[in-house]
Amino acid sequence: MAENNNNNNNDLSEDVFDKVTTDKIKEVDLQKTMESNYIDYAMSVIASRALPDVRDGLKPVQRRILYSMIELNNGPDKPHRKCARIVGDTMGKYHPHGDSSIYGSLVNMAQPWSMRYCLVDGHGNFGSVDGDGAAAMRYTEARLTKISMEMIADINKDTVDFVPNFDETEKEPTVLPSRYPNLLVNGTTGIAVGMATNIPPHNLREVISAVTKMIDNRVLEDRETEIEELLEIVKAPDFPTGGIILGTRGAEEAYRTGRGKVIIRAVTNIEPMANGKNRIVVTELPYLVNKANMISKIAELVKLKKLDGITALRDESDREGMRVVIELRSDVNPNIMLNKLYKHTQMQDSFGIIMLALVNNEPKVLGLVDMLKYYIKHQEEVVTRRTKYDLNKAEERNHILEGLLIALDNIDEVIRIIRGSETVAIAKEQLMERFGLSDVQAQAIVDMRLRTLTGLERDKLEQEHAELLKRIEELKAILADRKLLLGVIKTEIQEISNKYGDDRKSQIGHDDSDIDMEDLIPNVNTVIAMTDLGYIKRMSIDNFKAQNRGGKGIKGITTIENDFVEDILMTTTHNYVMFFTNTGRVYRLKAYQIPEASRTSRGMAIVNLLQLAPGEKISAMIPVKDFEDEEKSLFMVTKKGTVKKTPITDFSNVRKTGLAAINLRDDDELIEVKTIKKNSEVFLVTKNGMCIHFDEDDVRSTGRSSMGVRGMMLDDTDEIVGMQLNTQGDSLLIVSEKGYGKRTTLDEFHNQFRGGKGVKCYKITEKTGNVVGVKAVNDDNEIMMITNAGIIIQLRMDEISVHGRVTSGVKMINLDKGVTVAKIAKVREKISDGDKELDNIDDVTEDIPEE
Numbered sequence: 001m002a003e004n005n006n007n008n009n010n011d012l013s014e015d016v017f018d019k020v021t022t023d024k025i026k027e028v029d030l031q032k033t034m035e036s037n038y039i040d041y042a043m044s045v046i047a048s049r050a051l052p053d054v055r056d057g058l059k060p061v062q063r064r065i066l067y068s069m070i071e072l073n074n075g076p077d078k079p080h081r082k083c084a085r086i087v088g089d090t091m092g093k094y095h096p097h098g099d100s101s102i103y104g105s106l107v108n109m110a111q112p113w114s115m116r117y118c119l120v121d122g123h124g125n126f127g128s129v130d131g132d133g134a135a136a137m138r139y140t141e142a143r144l145t146k147i148s149m150e151m152i153a154d155i156n157k158d159t160v161d162f163v164p165n166f167d168e169t170e171k172e173p174t175v176l177p178s179r180y181p182n183l184l185v186n187g188t189t190g191i192a193v194g195m196a197t198n199i200p201p202h203n204l205r206e207v208i209s210a211v212t213k214m215i216d217n218r219v220l221e222d223r224e225t226e227i228e229e230l231l232e233i234v235k236a237p238d239f240p241t242g243g244i245i246l247g248t249r250g251a252e253e254a255y256r257t258g259r260g261k262v263i264i265r266a267v268t269n270i271e272p273m274a275n276g277k278n279r280i281v282v283t284e285l286p287y288l289v290n291k292a293n294m295i296s297k298i299a300e301l302v303k304l305k306k307l308d309g310i311t312a313l314r315d316e317s318d319r320e321g322m323r324v325v326i327e328l329r330s331d332v333n334p335n336i337m338l339n340k341l342y343k344h345t346q347m348q349d350s351f352g353i354i355m356l357a358l359v360n361n362e363p364k365v366l367g368l369v370d371m372l373k374y375y376i377k378h379q380e381e382v383v384t385r386r387t388k389y390d391l392n393k394a395e396e397r398n399h400i401l402e403g404l405l406i407a408l409d410n411i412d413e414v415i416r417i418i419r420g421s422e423t424v425a426i427a428k429e430q431l432m433e434r435f436g437l438s439d440v441q442a443q444a445i446v447d448m449r450l451r452t453l454t455g456l457e458r459d460k461l462e463q464e465h466a467e468l469l470k471r472i473e474e475l476k477a478i479l480a481d482r483k484l485l486l487g488v489i490k491t492e493i494q495e496i497s498n499k500y501g502d503d504r505k506s507q508i509g510h511d512d513s514d515i516d517m518e519d520l521i522p523n524v525n526t527v528i529a530m531t532d533l534g535y536i537k538r539m540s541i542d543n544f545k546a547q548n549r550g551g552k553g554i555k556g557i558t559t560i561e562n563d564f565v566e567d568i569l570m571t572t573t574h575n576y577v578m579f580f581t582n583t584g585r586v587y588r589l590k591a592y593q594i595p596e597a598s599r600t601s602r603g604m605a606i607v608n609l610l611q612l613a614p615g616e617k618i619s620a621m622i623p624v625k626d627f628e629d630e631e632k633s634l635f636m637v638t639k640k641g642t643v644k645k646t647p648i649t650d651f652s653n654v655r656k657t658g659l660a661a662i663n664l665r666d667d668d669e670l671i672e673v674k675t676i677k678k679n680s681e682v683f684l685v686t687k688n689g690m691c692i693h694f695d696e697d698d699v700r701s702t703g704r705s706s707m708g709v710r711g712m713m714l715d716d717t718d719e720i721v722g723m724q725l726n727t728q729g730d731s732l733l734i735v736s737e738k739g740y741g742k743r744t745t746l747d748e749f750h751n752q753f754r755g756g757k758g759v760k761c762y763k764i765t766e767k768t769g770n771v772v773g774v775k776a777v778n779d780d781n782e783i784m785m786i787t788n789a790g791i792i793i794q795l796r797m798d799e800i801s802v803h804g805r806v807t808s809g810v811k812m813i814n815l816d817k818g819v820t821v822a823k824i825a826k827v828r829e830k831i832s833d834g835d836k837e838l839d840n841i842d843d844v845t846e847d848i849p850e851e
Contacts, residue, residue, distance in 0.1 A: 050190035054357040055378035057183025064094040080141035116201035119148040130292040197356035200237035205501035242284035247511025254353035258365035266347040282324040286349035391475040403441025537603030568825040571623030580620040586661040627652035644708030681726035685774040692758030693749040722774035729776035737769035742809025773824035
């Protein structure tokens with residue numbers, strides 16, 4: 001029975017629950033509900049969280065913090081208060097959100113590297129430019145700064161509207177009076193829903209000068225202000241961390257349209273060191289750049305060898321200011337390194353400008369003119385309301401003074417009436433009836449002290465009355481004339497400019513961000529040398545001095561064991577250097593991209609500059625000025641005597657991974673490449689002392705991937721050692737491996753069709769050894785001879801005698817035992833004034849004429 005009762009009760013409870021639940025559940029359209037709720041959320045974030053008001057430039061949380069601090073009597077002349085107290089008051093009274101967001105905003109307003117003109121004076125650890133966070137709010141203290149008092153000035157004079165707070169227990173301002181244009185002066189950043197704002201800070205003097213200009217145009221000329229007039233005053237933002245702003249074009253675009261971008265560069269100095277090296281010292285960084293992260297990035301790039309030449313990196317910053325030291329290797333051009341640092345690190349950064357603010361609670365992108373117009377309009381309202389407030393107070397006081405003066409004029413009767421009255425109320429009533437006074441005036445008279453009856457006090461009252469009448473007239477005039485009202489605004493903001501204005505922190509420099517690194521590098525003659533094992537370096541031509549025939553030479557390049565100098569050429573730093581490999585591929589670099597080194601250093605491995613395949617070795621380097629000359633071709637020769645001609649325009653787009661220059665047989669290698677023009681004549685020389693002379697027209701021009709044709713028929717033991725052109729000189733210099741050489745005029749080599757065996761060009765003996773190199777020269781040339789021990793000797797050709805075709809020549813260099821000549825290179829060509837475009841299609845492109 002009891003069990004049945006329990007079951008009945010359970011059924012009844014479920015029925016009641018179902019009925020109640022069903023009554024409270026409503027079916028709604030999910031899509032419409034989500035849209036409606038999301039819009040409400042978005043508008044809440046836009047209007048109440050993330051975006052600043054165009055009038056005072058503050059977000060709600062910032063405004064509430066400042067108002068809470070003034071309510072706490074936390075002004076600049078008062079002691080600092082714990083930030084926990086400030087945050088607590090703000091959260092409890094006005095901002096019912098997380099304490100961390102309130103404290104974060106408070107900290108931001110106290111950081112001199114974040115705010116151009118700090119609104120909060122912090123005491124304690126408020127973070128650092130290295131990205132360190134502030135200490136907990138229980139440890140830090142704060143108070144308002146002097147300039148922030150200008151934001152709140154006259155707030156008690158009914159200058160702005162107040163609304164109930166979230167629980168309707170307090171009143172809070174909807175906007176602050178803001179006596180200066182804080183939105184532009186301090187800037188702001190914020191991310192709302194579907195939109196964001198990013199307004200940079202500006203110099204107070206410049207912004208106030210712009211406001212003054214707009215007021216003058218309206219008052220004096222009764223016209224609107226054009227953006228061009230303001231651009232002459234406000235040229236660019238002014239960041240608290242300084243830096244150099246590159247040009248004004250991006251800022252001008254933002255001032256016109258509300259959107260733009262400025263590029264900021266670190267301020268650096270290049271300091272020479274005692275050891276002959278240089279160091280780059282960074283003293284200012286772009287806005288909002290984390291110094292510690294930037295230093296870590298530089299260190300990472302050095303480790304990855306993307307920034308070659310940095311030997312030391314230190315942060316020497318202290319209380320005196322920022323100082324980041326970057327020490328460089330002695331061979332590194334500091335300007336080039338700076339350009340790399342700007343490109344790869346935040347030593348150069350951009351600031352995207354989005355001048356978005358709330359206008360009547362609606363987000364709007366504003367240009368400079370509109371933004372300042374809204375500020376002036378706000379100030380007109382503030383000053384108007386303040387003037388009305390002051391006028392009311394002045395009239396109230398004047399009304400009382402008029403009553404007091406009437407009483408003093410009739411003091412005996414007033415005293416009699418008061419003494420004869422039983423109560424104060426009766427006395428007031430009789431005074432009002434007798435002298436036509438108001439209740440307020442009568443109350444002031446009965447409250448009047450006896451000392452007011454003295455002559456001195458009467459004089460003071462009369463003086464005050466006169467001043468009040470004058471003040472009332474002034475206030476009424478301001479309210480009646482907009483020009484006078486604007487004049488008051490102008491005077492007040494100029495006072496603020498004089499009181500708080502300072503010089504710019506950010507410099508405005510020329511926009512050289514589009515300047516190529518090449519523009520920073522002087523275009524000078526240079527020598528490029530490469531070893532058999534693939535080490536390459538760039539040297540100054542001044543390192544080498546011509547010597548007499550038979551000299552021992554000077555140390556040209558340090559080599560490791562079993563390595564020797566394989567190739568050397570002269571070009572200019574701005575020219576291209578094409579690298580042809582034994583496998584028939586081609587790569588290219590600008591000459592300045594090859595690291596400069598001393599004469600005795602080993603250089604850098606070429607694999608660090610070019611993406612060579614395993615087993616791939618550089619067999620020829622040629623300098624090229626440009627790839628647009630359709631009259632020029634590349635003429636190639638292989639070890640087995642194959643030749644090929646390809647237009648130089650086919651090589652205008654060489655990829656980093658290289659291109660195929662010639663298709664080779666398995667047992668052949670590419671050994672030499674030259675640029676060639678039409679009607680040139682080719683000379684091929686072999687190691688066994690044979691030479692063939694033919695016209696370049698004998699070789700048909702083909703594409704990059706072709707194999708070429710036979711240029712010379714060789715014996716099984718013979719191979720090509722060099723190729724020269726008739727345009728390169730009037731004689732062939734032929735050098736043997738044991739240091740002997742001679743010059744033979746080109747006329748002694750008769751022209752024949754390509755593919756023949758050629759004629760004898762050098763008499764090989766045991767004393768001379770095989771031929772190792774050939775160069776077409778004349779008396780004005782100088783050549784370098786390089787041994788397998790790394791010794792270089794430079795010789796003038798007018799000292800080398802001319803011999804017949806089948807001779808061995810004379811000794812050109814004294815060699816130690818076991819040392820042989822590895823390579824020869826022509827290094828200097830005299831250029832006449834009328835031949836600036838000399839096509840020295842060997843190892844020289846063009847000398848830079850001496851000034």
